[in-house]
Amino acid sequence: MTEPSQDRVRTGIRDAFRRIAPEVDLESIDPSANLREEADLDSVDALNLIVLLDENLGVEIPESDYDQITTLADMRRYLTARIPGG
Amino acid sequence: MSKAYPMPSLGAGMEAGTVVEWHVQPGQRVSRGDVVGVVDTEKGAIEIEIWEDAEVAEIVAAPGSRVPVGEPLLLLKETESTADQVVEEVWDEPSPDTPPAEEPHRRLRVSPVARKRAKELNLELDTLHGSGPGGAITLSDVETAAQEMDREGLPPSGAPEPVAEQDESGPDSGVDRHAAMRRAIATAMTRSKREIPHYYLVHTFSLESTLHWLGQTNRDRSPSRRLLLAALYLKAVARAVKNFPEFNGFWEDEAFSRAEGVHPGMAISLRGGGLVAPAIHDADTRSLEALTEAVRDVVHRSRAGLLRGSEVADPTITVTSLGERGVDAVFGVIYPPQVAIVGIGSVAERPWAEGGMVGSRRVVTVTLAADHRASDGHRGALFLEHVAQRLQSPEDL
Numbered sequence: 001m002t003e004p005s006q007d008r009v010r011t012g013i014r015d016a017f018r019r020i021a022p023e024v025d026l027e028s029i030d031p032s033a034n035l036r037e038e039a040d041l042d043s044v045d046a047l048n049l050i051v052l053l054d055e056n057l058g059v060e061i062p063e064s065d066y067d068q069i070t071t072l073a074d075m076r077r078y079l080t081a082r083i084p085g086g
Numbered sequence: 087m088s089k090a091y092p093m094p095s096l097g098a099g100m101e102a103g104t105v106v107e108w109h110v111q112p113g114q115r116v117s118r119g120d121v122v123g124v125v126d127t128e129k130g131a132i133e134i135e136i137w138e139d140a141e142v143a144e145i146v147a148a149p150g151s152r153v154p155v156g157e158p159l160l161l162l163k164e165t166e167s168t169a170d171q172v173v174e175e176v177w178d179e180p181s182p183d184t185p186p187a188e189e190p191h192r193r194l195r196v197s198p199v200a201r202k203r204a205k206e207l208n209l210e211l212d213t214l215h216g217s218g219p220g221g222a223i224t225l226s227d228v229e230t231a232a233q234e235m236d237r238e239g240l241p242p243s244g245a246p247e248p249v250a251e252q253d254e255s256g257p258d259s260g261v262d263r264h265a266a267m268r269r270a271i272a273t274a275m276t277r278s279k280r281e282i283p284h285y286y287l288v289h290t291f292s293l294e295s296t297l298h299w300l301g302q303t304n305r306d307r308s309p310s311r312r313l314l315l316a317a318l319y320l321k322a323v324a325r326a327v328k329n330f331p332e333f334n335g336f337w338e339d340e341a342f343s344r345a346e347g348v349h350p351g352m353a354i355s356l357r358g359g360g361l362v363a364p365a366i367h368d369a370d371t372r373s374l375e376a377l378t379e380a381v382r383d384v385v386h387r388s389r390a391g392l393l394r395g396s397e398v399a400d401p402t403i404t405v406t407s408l409g410e411r412g413v414d415a416v417f418g419v420i421y422p423p424q425v426a427i428v429g430i431g432s433v434a435e436r437p438w439a440e441g442g443m444v445g446s447r448r449v450v451t452v453t454l455a456a457d458h459r460a461s462d463g464h465r466g467a468l469f470l471e472h473v474a475q476r477l478q479s480p481e482d483l
Contacts, residue, residue: 020386022227023357040357042410044314044385051309051382063304063312 009057009079013072016052020045031073038072058084088143090158093125096132096398100270102154103127110142115165121394122160125153128270129362129398130263130391139165204228267360278422282337283458286417289470291478292440292447293433299480315433316352316407317377321483322476323405323428324348324369330469332461333454334402336423342460351401351421352381354388362388363404363421364397374483405430415451425457428473 017024017039024039036046046066054060059082061069069075093103103125110122121133122142140162147159204211204223214223214231278284296318304312327334327348335344348370351363366380387393401421407430408416414434418427431451438447452473456466476483 018227018230021357021389042385044316044382047309047312047314047378048382048386050312054309060308063301 005080005083005085006076009076009083012053012056012079013075015056016049019052020048026072029072031076032071034070035072035075036070053079088161088163090146091122091136091160091162092156093147093153093159094134094395094399095155096125096127096129096395097400100127100129100155102152103132104152105147105149105159106131107149108145110145110160112142112144114142116140116142116162125159125395126263127398128263128266130267130356130388130393132393132395132398134159134395136162138162141165264359267356271360274421275419278419282420282422282425284420284455285458285463285466287454287456287463287466287470288415288451289453289467289474290449290451291474292438293450293477294447296477296480297433297448311375312378313374314378314381316381317374318477318480318483319407319428319430320350320352320366320369320377320381320405321372321374322473323403324350325476325483326469326472327403328370329472330461330465332465333426333456333469335425335460336400336402337425337457337460338423342425345402347402349400349402351404351424352384353404353406354385356389362393362398363401363406364388364393365399365401367396374480403428408432415453417453418455420455420457425460427455429453429455 014026017026021039021041029035029038035041039045041049050061057079059079061078065078069078096103104127106124106126108123110116110120116122116136117139118137120136122136124131124133126132141164142160143163144161145159146161147153147157153159204214209228209231211223214227297315300313300315300318307313331344332342334348335342347368349365349367350369351365353361353363355361364384366377366384369377372380384393384397401424403424404418404421404427406416406418406427410432412432415431416429418429420427429452431453433448433450435446436449437444438449440447452470454466454470
């Protein structure tokens with residue numbers, strides 16, 4: 001079951017980025033680098049991203065967990081562990 | 087009786103705009119606040135709204151035509167119910183959530199860069215699925231569609247490499263737009279520094295109680311209901327100018343004129359370069375929730391190139407925050423004919439002496455650049471202190 005949830009997380013993240021920062025090519029982003037810096041996201045983008053991840057994947061990320069999703073790899077891991085039905 | 091609907095002035099220095107598309111056709115009735123079309127300006131593609139109930143009699147300016155500010159775009163026939171209505175409250179919020187009742191054509195929202203790329207790739211825009219705000223077609227949608235066609239072996243994979251800048255032509259090409267926006271910024275900022283005697287004030291204060299309150303407030307909220315610190319900044323500035331109206335308005339014809347409402351422009355940098363500062367309307371009276379929603383929406387639409395005319399027209403004061411980029415303070419350049427810009431630096435943890443004790447506090451540096459023709463430093467200092475006090479009592483914002 002891990003494979004489908006990983007795929008769903010990837011798709012959910014990709015869709016969220018298409019809507020808040022369509023010019024960002026996620027494939028070219030270093031998954032271990034700071035995502036906000038790499039993708040040039042400000043705090044408004046960041047909140048929009050969190051809202052879209054909730055909408056797309058059904059995972060509400062509390063503010064206190066923001067430091068656990070600073071890189072793309074961390075974000076994927078965090079979401080994969082919590083996605084409903086994952 | 088028919089009257090002209092002219093090309094609106096979407097900010098100081100705008101001389102003309104190019105009609106991109108119309109969302110209306112002759113015979114169609116339109117209501118106050120409806121978006122009737124899109125014009126291309128140096129600030130990007132702007133949705134233009136109508137300010138009275140009327141019927142479209144004639145489309146005077148066809149898509150593609152460049153029309154000077156004040157020249158007619160449409161001819162409108164007054165409808166009976168509104169024949170004697172005075173139309174001047176251009177600051178009222180249209181109701182963006184209410185879609186037009188009838189749409190004669192499928193309304194196509196396309197970001198400028200997507201339009202350009204689709205043209206390069208020979209893609210028909212109305213065959214694409216839009217994933218942007220309000221179903222807008224974004225660059226990513228165009229690229230995705232192109233990739234899918236590539237994969238399926240369909241045309242138009244032979245698209246040329248992105249065209250070199252000097253080969254760009256046409257009024258709505260991305261490069262031209264970028265250059266036009268640079269020129270518009272250059273003109274406005276040169277005029278500002280040439281004409282406006284700026285004075286600058288700096289105030290650093292603890293944001294500890296504010297951030298604590300914000301953290302507590304957001305802790306149990308679902309993401310879509312969380313507040314942004316930016317909303318607190320806007321509200322604090324907007325409330326403060328109610329007490330200090332000399333910072334909220336315009337210097338025109340050698341005199342200061344107060345603005346009726348409080349519509350802070352929020353400086354938003356665009357990823358491709360350049361910036362816009364659309365107005366957040368009536369920020370003094372809106373809840374922090376509503377302001378957060380407005381900020382999220384306007385940032386999204388700014389970057390998708392879908393601002394509305396009423397937003398870009400004339401904010402009454404500007405708030406700029408470069409704090410996210412890690413700088414301590416920003417000393418703004420006033421956007422004429424406004425008379426003040428509030429700059430907000432990054433929140434940083436610093437050693438802080440208070441009541442004879444040194445501790446660690448999260449602090450922020452807020453600056454004011456103001457027009458000395460319209461106000462003096464003494465009032466400016468009181469204004470900044472007022473902003474600080476309001477920010478430090480977020481529960482009362």
